[in-house]
Structures are given as C-alpha cells and as structure tokens.
Amino acid sequence: MAAAKKAVLGPLVGAVDQGTSSTRFLVFNSKTAELLSHHQVEIKQEFPREGWVEQDPKEILQSVYECIEKTCEKLGQLNIDISNIKAIGVSNQRETTVVWDKVTGEPLYNAVGK
Numbered sequence: 001m002a003a004a005k006k007a008v009l010g011p012l013v014g015a016v017d018q019g020t021s022s023t024r025f026l027v028f029n030s031k032t033a034e035l036l037s038h039h040q041v042e043i044k045q046e047f048p049r050e051g052w053v054e055q056d057p058k059e060i061l062q063s064v065y066e067c068i069e070k071t072c073e074k075l076g077q078l079n080i081d082i083s084n085i086k087a088i089g090v091s092n093q094r095e096t097t098v099v100w101d102k103v104t105g106e107p108l109y110n111a112v113g114k
Contacts, residue, residue: 010084
C-alpha cells in the first residue's frame with residue numbers, strides 16, 4: 001500500500017505562546033486563519049515570596065520543544081506537511097528574567113517574574 005500523500009495547505013504559520021502557567025504551540029492556515037493543530041503543556045510555578053514567581057528555565061525551554069514536536073506529530077497524522085510552516089511567531093513572558101552562563105549556556109538561577 002502506498003503512503004498517503006501529504007495535504008498541501010500552505011503556507012502555514014506557527015505561534016509559540018509561552019506564559020507563566022503554560023506553553024502552547026499552534027499552527028494556522030495563513031490564508032484562512034483556520035487552526036489546524038496545537039499542543040499545550042502546563043508549567044510548574046514556585047512562589048518564594050508574596051508577589052514573586054519562579055520557574056525552572058530548562059523546563060520552560062523543554063515545554064517549547066515538546067509543544068512544537070507534538071503539534072508537528074499531530075499535523076503528520078492529519079497528512080499535513082510540516083515543511084509548509086513558513087513562519088513562527090513568539091509571545092513570551094515579558095516581565096520574566098533568566099540569566100544564563102555565557103560559557104556553559106546553563107541558567108544561573110530560576111526564571112524570576114512578578
């Protein structure tokens with residue numbers, strides 16, 4: 001049996017929405033704005049003081065990878081060719097700060113927000 005041909009819907013647009021409580025990746029048809037697929041992952045939060053929020057920077061980054069991977073898998077199950085994703089926008093935590101070691105690339109502390 002021949003492999004199913006991938007649907008050509010192009011061009012597609014992806015969106016990473018990385019917030020304090022979760023990360024999502026969504027893929028839309030750029031011509032119709034139809035949501036084709038998405039995946040969302042919850043993010044753990046720590047509250048060391050009133051009004052403070054801390055998160056593990058590696059968990060944040062891993063959640064982005066996971067959301068993109070799972071969304072692309074779902075698109076493949078729908079026979080949608082992921083090579084048609086032509087642009088990706090990013091919305092992130094604007095009041096959160098992470099300091100990374102410039103040599104090792106490792107975070108020096110948790111992501112700190114308010």
